[in-house]
Amino acid sequence: MNKTAKDVAQSVVLRYAARLRYSPSEIHAVSIAETVDIKTAVLERRGVTIDLLDMSSRAHTGTFKALLAALAVADALRDGQAAYVTASSGNTAEAMAAYATGHGIESFLFVPAVSAYKLDRRWLQSAGVHLFVLDVPEPQLKQIAAGFSRRTGWPMLPTHRHQIDSNKLRAYYLADRYRGGAPLHDWTVQALSGGYGPIGFYDGIRELLSEGDWPADQAPKLLGVQQQAVCPFVEETPERTGRQPAILEPTLYATNPKHADDLRRAVREFGGHCLAVDNQSYLQREPELVRLLADHGLACGRAVYHPEQPVVERSGLIALAGTQDAIDQGIIPSGSRVLVNFTGGCCPDLTEPATAEFSLQAGQPVEEFWAHAALYQRLADSNNPV
Numbered sequence: 414m415n416k417t418a419k420d421v422a423q424s425v426v427l428r429y430a431a432r433l434r435y436s437p438s439e440i441h442a443v444s445i446a447e448t449v450d451i452k453t454a455v456l457e458r459r460g461v462t463i464d465l466l467d468m469s470s471r472a473h474t475g476t477f478k479a480l481l482a483a484l485a486v487a488d489a490l491r492d493g494q495a496a497y498v499t500a501s502s503g504n505t506a507e508a509m510a511a512y513a514t515g516h517g518i519e520s521f522l523f524v525p526a527v528s529a530y531k532l533d534r535r536w537l538q539s540a541g542v543h544l545f546v547l548d549v550p551e552p553q554l555k556q557i558a559a560g561f562s563r564r565t566g567w568p569m570l571p572t573h574r575h576q577i578d579s580n581k582l583r584a585y586y587l588a589d590r591y592r593g594g595a596p597l598h599d600w601t602v603q604a605l606s607g608g609y610g611p612i613g614f615y616d617g618i619r620e621l622l623s624e625g626d627w628p629a630d631q632a633p634k635l636l637g638v639q640q641q642a643v644c645p646f647v648e649e650t651p652e653r654t655g656r657q658p659a660i661l662e663p664t665l666y667a668t669n670p671k672h673a674d675d676l677r678r679a680v681r682e683f684g685g686h687c688l689a690v691d692n693q694s695y696l697q698r699e700p701e702l703v704r705l706l707a708d709h710g711l712a713c714g715r716a717v718y719h720p721e722q723p724v725v726e727r728s729g730l731i732a733l734a735g736t737q738d739a740i741d742q743g744i745i746p747s748g749s750r751v752l753v754n755f756t757g758g759c760c761p762d763l764t765e766p767a768t769a770e771f772s773l774q775a776g777q778p779v780e781e782f783w784a785h786a787a788l789y790q791r792l793a794d795s796n797n798p799v
């Protein structure tokens with residue numbers, strides 16, 4: 414589909430695809446207005462101004478993973494892939510399926526049972542989308558998905574490169590804003606899982622700095638925010654006694670220990686800090702943060718069938734709470750301007766859970782999944798005669 418100049422202006426993916434060397438025809442075919450926007454001064458606290466980089470409310474599937482999916486699906490289309498495999502705690506799987514649908518590419522999605530409540534049926538019920546919900550620990554889920562990819566010959570997507578490139582887009586976008594006179598930021602904040610967001614963002618800044626396209630010595634410091642239950646990037650975690658804290662947000666559960674080095678390198682180079690938000694303190698503030706966002710037109714959807722965890726996506730809210738903590742603890746000083754990456758949070762209320770093609774219950778032998786998957790092994794054999 415041909416895109417107009419207006420489409421290009423709206424989509425950060427279309428605007429910078431050539432810079433990232435993605436094939437223009439495929440990017441134009443898959444792009445769905447990947448729009449990001451800055452909401453200025455959503456909060457002032459102790460002399461600190463907080464802006465939001467909204468990567469949620471206008472993203473096709475409500476999270477920054479829409480940018481990632483646009484790049485990954487464009488490559489799949491260029492390579493003539495009939496299908497691909499994704500292991501994800503939800504947001505990436507949804508974005509990949511939504512972007513692949515309509516392009517004749519089948520989606521094989523592996524999602525852990527703990528996060529299945531977050532899934533929005535709208536993106537997952539089309540023909541060609543195969544949803545497998547497995548009640549196994551995340552490392553095992555990834556192993557099973559990788560095994561399925563090996564057996565079928567269909568690639569695991571997105572790749573590391575897609576992850577990094579999709580987050581470089583943020584740097585390109587901000588560089589253009591700053592060049593246009595927008596105020597610079599002293600800090601950038603993100604809720605972390607694998608750390609791809611800041612790793613890709615700082616790669617983008619390094620690239621722009623080397624080309625003279627980012628104001629010299631003006632890169633923001635990083636505030637990485639994690640939840641108490643999963644905080645490998647936080648160096649000074651408080652001594653813990655008693656019970657392991659509950660997971661506030663399964664999206665932020667995935668961790669890739671290999672990324673810690675890249676993230677620490679960025680913090681050494683540009684400055685920054687990682688902290689963990691206390692569960693109780695977060696939960697007390699959640700209603701007020703949800704109201705604050707609603708006042709700025711950002712509606713946090715609820716899964717009405719899942720009362721234990723009513724807000725579908727807490728990542729953006731957790732980033733905001735972590736920013737408040739960093740200000741109160743004097744980590745971010747008065748007079749600073751902060752950009753919180755609102756990576757996800759906005760979605761309509763979910764009224765009905767998504768249905769999986771195959772679910773593996775806790776304790777059920779994994780062989781039962783492989784018996785189901787044999788169907789696709791045969792399909793792949795017939796597509797890829799060796």
Ligand SMILES: Cc1ncc(COP(=O)(O)O)c(C=O)c1O
Binds near residue numbers: 478608611728757
């Ligand atoms: C909405 C949202 N925010 C933040 C993250 C954290 O991503 P990363 O740490 O890889 O930048 C994720 C991904 O898992 C996400 O889906």
